[in-house]
Amino acid sequence: MLKLNAHIKKFVMVALILVIVSVGFPSASTSAAGLTGQYQAQPDYPWLENLWARQQATYQRQSNLLSNASTFISKAQALINKASAKGWDTSGIQAALNALSAVIPAVQAAHAPGAAIIASHAGFDASGKVTDRATAIATVESLAQVLRDTRIAMNGTLKALHEAVKAFRQAHPHPAITPAIAPSTSPAT
Numbered sequence: 001m002l003k004l005n006a007h008i009k010k011f012v013m014v015a016l017i018l019v020i021v022s023v024g025f026p027s028a029s030t031s032a033a034g035l036t037g038q039y040q041a042q043p044d045y046p047w048l049e050n051l052w053a054r055q056q057a058t059y060q061r062q063s064n065l066l067s068n069a070s071t072f073i074s075k076a077q078a079l080i081n082k083a084s085a086k087g088w089d090t091s092g093i094q095a096a097l098n099a100l101s102a103v104i105p106a107v108q109a110a111h112a113p114g115a116a117i118i119a120s121h122a123g124f125d126a127s128g129k130v131t132d133r134a135t136a137i138a139t140v141e142s143l144a145q146v147l148r149d150t151r152i153a154m155n156g157t158l159k160a161l162h163e164a165v166k167a168f169r170q171a172h173p174h175p176a177i178t179p180a181i182a183p184s185t186s187p188a189t
Helices: 002-023 046-067 069-085 091-111 113-120 133-154 157-171
Strands: none
Touching: 002 157, 046 069, 046 091, 046 113, 046 133, 069 091, 091 113, 091 133, 091 157, 113 133
């Protein structure tokens, strides 16, 4: 049960980070002035490049979580089965895990378009530098939408699983661990 709790905590932390990161995306767009025939230095947009890098990292974290979802679900199911064998009521956790399992295909479908957006990296060169500001902003907004859609597709199922595990742990507290050897006290001299 402790392993399940640790996995759930990690999954929840990643989900919270994704929510926090997705809230800060810019939504305004601007247009750049055209060239006048003379050479113009490419402007530097470090904020846009950093945002693009953070979004790619967030997308990769989501991809890793989704690729490990079946393993997580099967391990959680094994722990639920173990608790059920002890005669404990696991219906709340089982229902939450079933709901999570049911939304995984929709989450993967919402997540999939991000791979094409990252592969095309429109407005960015291969190293993540802005080549066309307007296109780069549109690309960042598109990836932000994919990240939002992925979070929305989860439909709160991970939070519901977390709450079910929390309720289960309150109903079945872990027995206090006592040391095998009592702490020794120094004899007074």
